[in-house]
Amino acid sequence: MQGGVNDGIAQALTSSLHLKDGHFLEASWDNxxxxxxxxxxxxxxxxxxxxxxxQPGGAGEAGVAAAMAATACAYARATQQxxxxxxxxxxxxxxxxxxxxxxxxxxxxxxxLQLTY
Amino acid sequence: xPQQTFILNGSPVTVDVADDVRxxxxxxxxxxxxxxxxxxxxxxxxxxxxxxxxxxxxxxSVRVGDLTPGDEVTTIEGLPDTAGADLHPMQQAWLxxxxxQCGYCQPGQIMAAVALVRKVRREGREITDTDLDTIRxxxxxxTYTRIREAIEQGARAM
Numbered sequence: 001m002q003g004g005v006n007d008g009i010a011q012a013l014t015s016s017l018h019l020k021d022g023h024f025l026e027a028s029w030d031n032x033x034x035x036x037x038x039x040x041x042x043x044x045x046x047x048x049x050x051x052x053x054x055q056p057g058g059a060g061e062a063g064v065a066a067a068m069a070a071t072a073c074a075y076a077r078a079t080q081q082x083x084x085x086x087x088x089x090x091x092x093x094x095x096x097x098x099x100x101x102x103x104x105x106x107x108x109x110x111x112x113l114q115l116t117y
Numbered sequence: 118x119p120q121q122t123f124i125l126n127g128s129p130v131t132v133d134v135a136d137d138v139r140x141x142x143x144x145x146x147x148x149x150x151x152x153x154x155x156x157x158x159x160x161x162x163x164x165x166x167x168x169x170x171x172x173x174x175x176x177x178s179v180r181v182g183d184l185t186p187g188d189e190v191t192t193i194e195g196l197p198d199t200a201g202a203d204l205h206p207m208q209q210a211w212l213x214x215x216x217x218q219c220g221y222c223q224p225g226q227i228m229a230a231v232a233l234v235r236k237v238r239r240e241g242r243e244i245t246d247t248d249l250d251t252i253r254x255x256x257x258x259x260t261y262t263r264i265r266e267a268i269e270q271g272a273r274a275m
Contacts, residue, residue, distance in 0.1 A: 006259030
């Protein structure tokens with residue numbers, strides 16, 4: 001459920017792929033803007049309601065649809081602009097530089113020891 | 118083939134491998150230490166986060182030839198020993214909060230968490246929401262909220 005909330009937020013606002021000339025421009029999870037630690041809800045309370053059915057049902061991904069809709073409605077309320085497509089930032093300029101599509105694959109970086117904390 | 122020597126989880130290790138092989142592959146493929154996970158290989162997903170001389174680093178982005186014999190690499194496998202216990206307090210917090218869903222990113226998340234708590238302690242303070250916001254480790258299951266709760270709990274026991 002908590003993961004589904006993060007999925008729904010990302011689907012409404014930021015996470016998409018751009019297909020151009022047969023290639024997806026997103027090369028990694030860092031380009032596909034799934035929810036990250038800095039834009040996740042700091043507090044989530046999940047209440048699973050008692051079942052009213054005798055049929056068993058799974059709960060996987062159950063949070064996604066409602067969370068996406070709630071985020072979209074909140075965006076519309078906050079900005080007075082009703083979204084006409086999702087995610088809302090999809091048509092904005094790319095916030096990353098696409099990787100090359102021709103071999104060789106770029107090598108892994110070598111500067112890791114300059115980035116310790 | 119050059120010999121590479123460094124300290125892995127408290128014990129010296131020597132492997133025959135070229136200088137420019139990234140440490141992640143030395144750990145995983147040559148030494149069989151698979152706690153550091155391969156996610157991206159370009160230092161953006163942070164799934165391989167481990168410790169270099171006690172500080173968080175990403176072995177996918179370090180040439181093994183850049184390690185010296187005195188350098189200490191600690192992976193999730195060696196984390197409990199740094200606390201002198203069967204589990205590091207951060208690992209216990211992870212279990213108490215039932216953080217993991219698929220689990221793939223979690224070793225890196227825990228190593229990043231421990232390093233972040235140590236970093237703010239060096240700065241003479243405790244961890245804040247702003248500090249937690251700086252963690253770049255990706256969790257595609259979206260366990261972020263529980264990760265935050267576990268780090269706060271683990272920090273109290275560190």
